[in-house]
Amino acid sequence: VSVPVPFFHAGERAEEAAWLAALNAATDAFEVRPGRDMRAEDLARTEVAIVANPDPADLARLARLRWVQSLWAGVERLVGELQGVGIVRLVDPQLGRTMAEAVLAWVLYLHRDMPRYAAQQRARIWRPHEPVPASGRTVGILGLGHLGRCAAERLRANGFAVAGWSRTPKEAMAFETYAGAQGLADLLGRADIAVVLLPLTADTRGLLDAARLGQMKPGGCLVNFARGPIVDTDALVAALDAGRLGHAVLDVFATEPLPPGDPLWSHDRITVLPHISAPTHMTTAAGIVAANIAEFLKDGTIPETVDRGRGY
Amino acid sequence: VSVPVPFFHAGERAEEAAWLAALNAATDAFEVRPGRDMRAEDLARTEVAIVANPDPADLARLARLRWVQSLWAGVERLVGELQGVGIVRLVDPQLGRTMAEAVLAWVLYLHRDMPRYAAQQRARIWRPHEPVPASGRTVGILGLGHLGRCAAERLRANGFAVAGWSRTPKEAMAFETYAGAQGLADLLGRADIAVVLLPLTADTRGLLDAARLGQMKPGGCLVNFARGPIVDTDALVAALDAGRLGHAVLDVFATEPLPPGDPLWSHDRITVLPHISAPTHMTTAAGIVAANIAEFLKDGTIPETVDRGRGY
Numbered sequence: 001v002s003v004p005v006p007f008f009h010a011g012e013r014a015e016e017a018a019w020l021a022a023l024n025a026a027t028d029a030f031e032v033r034p035g036r037d038m039r040a041e042d043l044a045r046t047e048v049a050i051v052a053n054p055d056p057a058d059l060a061r062l063a064r065l066r067w068v069q070s071l072w073a074g075v076e077r078l079v080g081e082l083q084g085v086g087i088v089r090l091v092d093p094q095l096g097r098t099m100a101e102a103v104l105a106w107v108l109y110l111h112r113d114m115p116r117y118a119a120q121q122r123a124r125i126w127r128p129h130e131p132v133p134a135s136g137r138t139v140g141i142l143g144l145g146h147l148g149r150c151a152a153e154r155l156r157a158n159g160f161a162v163a164g165w166s167r168t169p170k171e172a173m174a175f176e177t178y179a180g181a182q183g184l185a186d187l188l189g190r191a192d193i194a195v196v197l198l199p200l201t202a203d204t205r206g207l208l209d210a211a212r213l214g215q216m217k218p219g220g221c222l223v224n225f226a227r228g229p230i231v232d233t234d235a236l237v238a239a240l241d242a243g244r245l246g247h248a249v250l251d252v253f254a255t256e257p258l259p260p261g262d263p264l265w266s267h268d269r270i271t272v273l274p275h276i277s278a279p280t281h282m283t284t285a286a287g288i289v290a291a292n293i294a295e296f297l298k299d300g301t302i303p304e305t306v307d308r309g310r311g312y
Numbered sequence: 313v314s315v316p317v318p319f320f321h322a323g324e325r326a327e328e329a330a331w332l333a334a335l336n337a338a339t340d341a342f343e344v345r346p347g348r349d350m351r352a353e354d355l356a357r358t359e360v361a362i363v364a365n366p367d368p369a370d371l372a373r374l375a376r377l378r379w380v381q382s383l384w385a386g387v388e389r390l391v392g393e394l395q396g397v398g399i400v401r402l403v404d405p406q407l408g409r410t411m412a413e414a415v416l417a418w419v420l421y422l423h424r425d426m427p428r429y430a431a432q433q434r435a436r437i438w439r440p441h442e443p444v445p446a447s448g449r450t451v452g453i454l455g456l457g458h459l460g461r462c463a464a465e466r467l468r469a470n471g472f473a474v475a476g477w478s479r480t481p482k483e484a485m486a487f488e489t490y491a492g493a494q495g496l497a498d499l500l501g502r503a504d505i506a507v508v509l510l511p512l513t514a515d516t517r518g519l520l521d522a523a524r525l526g527q528m529k530p531g532g533c534l535v536n537f538a539r540g541p542i543v544d545t546d547a548l549v550a551a552l553d554a555g556r557l558g559h560a561v562l563d564v565f566a567t568e569p570l571p572p573g574d575p576l577w578s579h580d581r582i583t584v585l586p587h588i589s590a591p592t593h594m595t596t597a598a599g600i601v602a603a604n605i606a607e608f609l610k611d612g613t614i615p616e617t618v619d620r621g622r623g624y
Contacts, residue, residue, distance in 0.1 A: 094445075097471070101446060104470070105424045108417035117585055118430065124577045126569035126586040133406075133593075134413060157469065158416070159409070257438035265436045273429055274438040281443075 140191025452503025
């Protein structure tokens with residue numbers, strides 16, 4: 001009989017069932033079961049759990065819990081709620097490819113003036129605009145973790161000029177990078193399109209406020225594929241309304257789903273997306289999660305966990 | 313004193329002036345002058361002219377004309393109007409890159425469901441759709457000339473499955489190719505997105521008629537970046553209205569600009585673009601044109617001309 005590993009998933013039952021099937025198909029080394037269906041003594045004994053937006057009260061019952069494996073890359077809620085337990089983020093090469101594709105797709109959307117041509121179509125206006133070569137657009141990537149680096153590489157392969165920013169200096173990147181507070185001002189002042197791929201931490205919450213948005217190149221565009229609270233939405237709307245910035249593509253919001261009454265929906269310089277830039281790919285993610293846990297059960301190895309000081 | 317070479321440009325004077333400046337900046341071997349400003353004896357003597365949508369009556373006055381250099385890749389009007397004179401199309405590597413970028417941009421637009429998310433935004437609906445990896449989409453390229461091959465390579469580099477079709481079989485492509493009438497049916501039946509990059513000829517006029525559109529994969533999408541008359545617009549609208557096809561991106565039309573009263577403007581499954589997929593890049597084009605003519609003036613070499621039998 002195989003070891004039961006609890007799964008705590010706060011979402012739709014159908015999605016939970018799909019994850020359970022994918023996880024159990026990925027391994028024979030253990031059995032993934034919904035936490036709520038496990039006996040109290042099994043829960044008290046487990047040292048590892050798989051989580052997707054879990055209820056903290058459920059995890060508090062796991063007396064011997066040493067680490068949790070998240071099904072997502074963003075773990076800001078877990079960091080806040082879960083003390084004394086290692087948190088392992090999902091690092092999925094497939095996710096990197098999907099995010100790189102999303103960044104490329106919406107950078108091309110802005111680069112090739114799609115919002116403007118859509119507005120002209122609605123007004124039945126035939127008006128070509130002067131093309132700009134990709135090499136004439138600088139895309140600034142905020143956040144140079146796995147996803148940021150994948151996006152930067154993909155943009156470079158498609159001819160864009162790329163520059164990156166991270167909290168601390170990075171070595172040996174194939175493109176220009178900036179770090180720290182002054183570095184962010186420099187990058188924002190250069191980028192025609194700024195793409196946010198930062199984790200949400202105490203440092204990044206509200207990072208792109210009125211002052212930072214004011215440092216952006218006039219007419220610049222913003223893409224947020226990370227977390228809503230990194231951008232001050234009121235300040236963004238003000239900058240767009242004033243014509244200081246060109247357009248924003250927002251895939252993430254402080255409240256999701258974005259409420260139907262939110263004015264962002266109808267802003268003609270904002271493209272609203274329902275958090276679709278890089279959905280977790282169940283099959284590859286399940287394989288990675290299963291391999292991590294199988295290795296732990298075999299020899300006690302825990303994958304790299306989140307640095308609580310940094311928050312990611 | 314340098315040889316005068318006439319330039320016949322039927323368009324806005326400002327654009328003509330920009331071309332004249334770019335062409336004359338590109339060479340010292342000859343001087344490009346507006347045809348209307350040249351003396352009759354100079355016109356009667358010239359063996360070459362540079363043309364952009366010229367008036368056939370102007371060209372008829374050039375008694376010794378041997379060839380014309382087009383500023384564009386599409387030369388269907390010239391082929392019809394200009395007998396006994398070699399026609400040289402613009403083959404510009406920069407144009408290939410720009411077209412490849414346009415094809416990638418609007419393929420990603422369809423691949424990542426942008427029209428659907430735009431409709432949802434207008435209706436304030438938050439609904440993510442199941443993602444499909446690029447490798448799960450087959451893009452069919454109709455036309456495997458310079459532009460078609462550039463587009464295919466770019467799509468492959470970004471993970472898409474690519475197949476191509478051409479009138480006659482092509483050797484040694486890195487992807488699957490089809491040829492002839494049955495081959496077109498096979499390709500259309502496989503492609504999730506069909507991209508038209510064919511020249512307009514007697515064979516391709518009306519090629520994508522109701523019967524051919526009926527061979528497309530159900531739910532498939534169409535991108536026309538070539539010439540309007542290749543696609544039967546009424547049949548396309550009928551296929552979209554019936555839900556047989558998913559969406560169309562049209563950059564070219566039988567009449568351009570598309571008249572304000574045309575119903576295509578307001579069709580919610582058609583994206584109308586004002587012929588912007590791959591505008592000629594003046595600087596690189598002027599350099600290529602100048603080099604072609606300088607070589608002819610030096611040693612009489614005429615670049616490869618259009619095959620009138622094929623029409624391109």
